[in-house]
Amino acid sequence: MATKVEKSDQEWRAVLSPEQFRVLRQKGTEYPGSSPLDKTYDDGVYECAGCGTPLYKSTTKFKSGCGWPAFYEGLPGAITRHPDPDGRRIEITCTACGGHLGHVFKGEGFDTPTDERHCVNGISLKFTSGE
Template sequence: MAYEIEKSDAEWRAELSPEEYRVLRGAADEAAFTGTYTDTKEKGVYSCRACGADLFTSEEKFDSRCGWPAFYDPKDLESVEVQQDASPYPVVRCARCGSYLGELFEGEGFATPTDKRYCINSLSLRLKPGNSD
């Protein structure tokens, strides 16, 4: 799939830390309850750590007690893409650069407007504090 931001593997490795590369480009998950943003309540916009695209806001973040930051909707539906691959749950990627963000779960009974849980790795995100508009 073609993305707005295309870089070689070497370019991504040069720009990202080894752990960021493992998650964002290698589609690995960080260990549960270890991420920077798991329990963060600060207001702002969560952007893709690889390309800077705005993905989620603090307004859609909720405490799912799953060990990773959880959001019930992206900032804009076009900011993320959801792909069904060989994994049991749909994979969530940045629509701008294709970096791996996490997985999407639906129908778990959370009292949110969508009953969706975008379970996202902290290493895939960077919080820009402030207004989440």
């Protein structure tokens, strides 16, 4: 299980860019196609950009064409699901720091082992090559 990371907004602002703060801490969404991680398919691990917790293996990433990095499953215990306030989607957050990652969708017809698409803001992630 991920170690809990708790910081004040002031502490988060000191370690995140303004755009990272908007997405991770204020539940924003980056513009589609704006993250270089959307088209990164090297071997490695995707970590939370806020706290460094490993979230996804590169082997679970796939090309969805949605404009954001897409994964079919996260690392065990790394991601928490919450009903979105809009009542239609499921929000995903980093279990360790609570940072907003994006949303998970099910039953869209992608050929993945879980039939899920974790649609993740690339700015919420940090990629470390090698596994």
